[in-house]
Amino acid sequence: MKTKVPVAPASxxxxxxxxxxxxxxxxxxxxxxxxxxxxxxxxxxxxxCGEEAGPDxxxxxxxxxxxxxxxNNCIEHAYGGEAGQPISLFWERRADAxxxxxxxxxxxxxxxxxxxxxxxxxxxxxxxxIIREWTDSAVLSAQGDENVLTLMRRL
Amino acid sequence: MQLEHRxxxxxxxxxxxxxxxxxxxxAARTTLKGIIGQGNGKLIVDLTDTNFMDSSGLAVLVSxxxxxxxxxxxxxxxxxxxxxxxxxxxxxxxxxxxIFDDEAAAARAFN
Numbered sequence: 001m002k003t004k005v006p007v008a009p010a011s012x013x014x015x016x017x018x019x020x021x022x023x024x025x026x027x028x029x030x031x032x033x034x035x036x037x038x039x040x041x042x043x044x045x046x047x048x049c050g051e052e053a054g055p056d057x058x059x060x061x062x063x064x065x066x067x068x069x070x071x072n073n074c075i076e077h078a079y080g081g082e083a084g085q086p087i088s089l090f091w092e093r094r095a096d097a098x099x100x101x102x103x104x105x106x107x108x109x110x111x112x113x114x115x116x117x118x119x120x121x122x123x124x125x126x127x128x129x130i131i132r133e134w135t136d137s138a139v140l141s142a143q144g145d146e147n148v149l150t151l152m153r154r155l
Numbered sequence: 156m157q158l159e160h161r162x163x164x165x166x167x168x169x170x171x172x173x174x175x176x177x178x179x180x181x182a183a184r185t186t187l188k189g190i191i192g193q194g195n196g197k198l199i200v201d202l203t204d205t206n207f208m209d210s211s212g213l214a215v216l217v218s219x220x221x222x223x224x225x226x227x228x229x230x231x232x233x234x235x236x237x238x239x240x241x242x243x244x245x246x247x248x249x250x251x252x253x254i255f256d257d258e259a260a261a262a263r264a265f266n
Contacts, residue, residue: 036178043176043207061207061238068209072177117247123217126210126246133245 034075034085034104042089043068062134063098063153069127070102070138070149078106078147095155097136102149109140109147156182159201160190166262167194170201175212183212187219196228199261203234208242220252229253231261 032038043064050060071087079085090101115132118125131138137152156179159170167190175183191198198219220230232254235243243249255261 036176040174040176040178043174047207058237058241061241064207065209065242068176072209072211075177120247120251121217121221123214123221124210126213130210130242130245 030089030091032071032087032089033083034079034081034087034106035083036072036075038087039068039071039075042071059153063100066131066134066138066151066153067100067102069130070100070151073109073127073131073149074102074104074106074147077109078104080107097152097154100151102151103143103146105145106147108142109149111140113138113140156186158183158186158190162194164262165195166197166199166265167191168199168201168258170203171205173204174207175205175215176207176209177211180211180215184215184218187215188222191219191222191226191228194226194228196223196226197265198223198228198230199258200230200232201234201258202232202236202239205234206236206238208239210246213242213246213248216252217248229265231255231264233258233261 030042032042046064046067047060050057050064067089071089074087075081086105088101088103090103092099092101114125114128117129131151134153135151136154137150139150141148141150158172161168169187169190171183172179187198187200200216200219216230216232223230230252232252233256235254240249243252243254253261253264255264
């Protein structure tokens with residue numbers, strides 16, 4: 001049975017999703033702020049989950065890279081580097097895929113999304129390429145005042 | 156940012172941390188550029204401990220490479236694990252950097 005992780009914040013105490021540093025399962029919404037330290041914590045948690053993923057560590061690494069790049073984009077582009085802004089991540093494990101939804105309330109991403117590779121000697125511009133190549137789909141949409149990026153990787 | 160750094164035969168050898176990503180990229184960039192600026196541009200970057208890197212981390216290495224080559228040097232990478240190898244191949248940076256199995260080979264290539 002497919003179980004959609006609720007989009008609304010799940011924690012009744014403060015109305016926010018659990019923080020990234022908490023020890024709860026990843027099968028719940030995760031609240032981040034637009035702070036690179038939060039992304040580092042997220043990467044730590046995702047890596048711990050990846051280690052449980054069994055022999056396909058490289059596939060786990062691909063997925064984690066794509067998620068980290070997507071959250072980096074929220075910080076750098078949607079919020080222009082401004083710290084303390086909300087980013088939500090929703091994780092859904094289906095029978096045949098993992099789907100991750102990343103939401104921010106910053107500036108909308110340009111459409112269409114960049115689909116070119118960065119120049120070899122360029123310092124930046126590799127994030128979207130990594131996201132595209134290491135997921136099976138990456139769909140960006142606007143829902144109300146939120147930018148929603150949905151990443152899917154088949155299992 | 157403190158990076159493990161030593162100099163042997165006029166080659167700077169730096170070990171990067173377990174992960175290089177947006178949270179520590181700016182500090183790592185500053186440290187690496189400082190090391191390159193004080194040396195002769197020959198830099199070996201040891202990735203043995205580095206098991207995660209994002210595009211911010213890649214940008215740090217590209218920046219170091221540019222700084223090193225401006226001084227007539229280069230950046231040689233060693234100790235790259237499977238994950239980082241995949242990342243470098245995806246971004247084609249494996250064609251930009253010289254990558255070696257070990258430090259001795261990387262040092263010999265400077266000579």
